[in-house]
Amino acid sequence: MSEPAPTATARRTRRHDPHRRDRLIDAALQVIAHRGVAGTTHREIARAADVPLGSMTYHFAGLDEILTEAFTRHADGIARVFDERLTAARTRDEAVEAVITLVTDDLLSPGHDLVLTVELYVAAARNPRLKAVTQAWMQRSRDALERHFDPTTAREVDALIEGLTLHSALSTDPMTPAQIRHAIERYLR
Amino acid sequence: MSEPAPTATARRTRRHDPHRRDRLIDAALQVIAHRGVAGTTHREIARAADVPLGSMTYHFAGLDEILTEAFTRHADGIARVFDERLTAARTRDEAVEAVITLVTDDLLSPGHDLVLTVELYVAAARNPRLKAVTQAWMQRSRDALERHFDPTTAREVDALIEGLTLHSALSTDPMTPAQIRHAIERYLR
DNA sequence: AATCACTATGTACGAACGTACGCATGATGT
DNA sequence: ACATCATGCGTACGTTCGTACATAGTGATT
Numbered sequence: 162m163s164e165p166a167p168t169a170t171a172r173r174t175r176r177h178d179p180h181r182r183d184r185l186i187d188a189a190l191q192v193i194a195h196r197g198v199a200g201t202t203h204r205e206i207a208r209a210a211d212v213p214l215g216s217m218t219y220h221f222a223g224l225d226e227i228l229t230e231a232f233t234r235h236a237d238g239i240a241r242v243f244d245e246r247l248t249a250a251r252t253r254d255e256a257v258e259a260v261i262t263l264v265t266d267d268l269l270s271p272g273h274d275l276v277l278t279v280e281l282y283v284a285a286a287r288n289p290r291l292k293a294v295t296q297a298w299m300q301r302s303r304d305a306l307e308r309h310f311d312p313t314t315a316r317e318v319d320a321l322i323e324g325l326t327l328h329s330a331l332s333t334d335p336m337t338p339a340q341i342r343h344a345i346e347r348y349l350r
Numbered sequence: 351m352s353e354p355a356p357t358a359t360a361r362r363t364r365r366h367d368p369h370r371r372d373r374l375i376d377a378a379l380q381v382i383a384h385r386g387v388a389g390t391t392h393r394e395i396a397r398a399a400d401v402p403l404g405s406m407t408y409h410f411a412g413l414d415e416i417l418t419e420a421f422t423r424h425a426d427g428i429a430r431v432f433d434e435r436l437t438a439a440r441t442r443d444e445a446v447e448a449v450i451t452l453v454t455d456d457l458l459s460p461g462h463d464l465v466l467t468v469e470l471y472v473a474a475a476r477n478p479r480l481k482a483v484t485q486a487w488m489q490r491s492r493d494a495l496e497r498h499f500d501p502t503t504a505r506e507v508d509a510l511i512e513g514l515t516l517h518s519a520l521s522t523d524p525m526t527p528a529q530i531r532h533a534i535e536r537y538l539r
Numbered sequence: 540a541a542t543c544a545c546t547a548t549g550t551a552c553g554a555a556c557g558t559a560c561g562c563a564t565g566a567t568g569t
Numbered sequence: 570a571c572a573t574c575a576t577g578c579g580t581a582c583g584t585t586c587g588t589a590c591a592t593a594g595t596g597a598t599t
Contacts, residue, residue: 176564177565177576197472198472202556203557203558204555213577213579215577215579215580218557218560219575223558279471282520283472285520296520317536319517320514320533321509323512323517324511324514324516325509327513327516328512331474331488344506348537365546365595366547366595393585393586393587403548404547404550406587406588407588
């Protein structure tokens with residue numbers, strides 16, 4: 162996402178590091194995914210990015226600022242994929258396929274940390290700035306869906322996507338791609 | 351849920367307090383709802399229940415134990431309502447109505463703190479005991495739904511319920527009961 | 540009434556935290 | 570070449586936390 166970090170040994174001697182702020186935001190997302198928002202501290206992020214603690218207060222006004230920027234990056238990334246897939250679809254059938262692909266390939270891919278999304282929801286419940294991030298993201302998803310479906314359907318299928326993703330992620334017995342396809346097609350065809 | 355607590359002044363003089371453990375678990379749920387799991391500390395719970403700090407270590411082996419018991423109580427409470435509504439339904443149509451009532455009246459009622467459920471999901475991602483609580487709850491919901499619907503439908507509608515509740519709770523423009531009814535009926539009828 | 544097991548309480552300690560701040564350093568513009 | 574200033578760095582302070590523990594009060598049993 163950003164430029165590679167200087168190696169640990171290099172950092173001990175060299176100091177120049179443009180994009181450090183960017184790397185810190187990415188590091189914050191890693192820490193959130195691994196330890197949760199509760200376990201995300203200045204020190205953990207600094208360790209993950211291999212920068213000294215003092216760097217945190219220089220680049221960010223406080224922990225809130227880091228969290229906001231990190232979650233904004235996360236939401237924007239997912240929303241962009243959402244947009245792209247649905248914009249590429251030309252017909253309603255293609256749009257249905259796009260939704261299925263979104264859930265099975267993008268949202269539930271092993272590399273994608275779904276837990277980040279749930280962490281965002283929880284944090285948003287008590288942080289107005291994060292609530293705004295969440296709502297902007299939801300609005301963007303719905304707008305993308307409305308390229309192909311009427312507003313009511315868009316809203317409903319948006320909720321369905323949410324439920325399918327969440328339940329699949331939380332279950333020891335996750336839904337198969339075929340089951341997800343079945344659920345979405347049942348709703349949209 | 352439990353017996354009323356002795357008043358603050360009474361506590362200062364008297365000490366006998368059976369059901370204190372129960373009250374502490376309820377207090378923990380209140381604190382989780384207000385401050386989140388991250389802001390839930392021994393001291394906050396003790397303050398909410400108006401007991402001294404030392405009482406926490408006596409009644410619970412650690413913070414994990416309190417959280418587990420609190421979330422177990424939360425999940426059991428919702429699952430019980432779920433069971434009851436679906437057991438009371440005699441026909442498929444009544445079952446559909448029961449599901450609608452569950453979402454609009456029970457899960458989304460102003461008194462019910464939906465944020466507790468999301469907090470549980472996040473905590474469960476990193477706590478095996480809480481993961482077990484979540485999965486037992488999901489299984490119980492699905493079993494209840496299977497009294498009236500085939501397993502595939504049960505699973506899908508369970509996910510739909512999740513998405514509808516979550517989106518309604520997070521949105522500034524929450525879905526109306528009519529919209530929720532529309533979404534569920536579209537799926538089940 | 541005496542005893543005892545259980546429950547309740549206040550306090551203390553070490554660890555981890557957010558944040559502030561003074562100093563060092565390297566890039567930049569002249 | 571040199572001055573300037575944004576950036577990088579180490580450290581320290583005050584706060585809050587989980588937890589332990591010694592002591593004290595209480596209800597039950599005899």
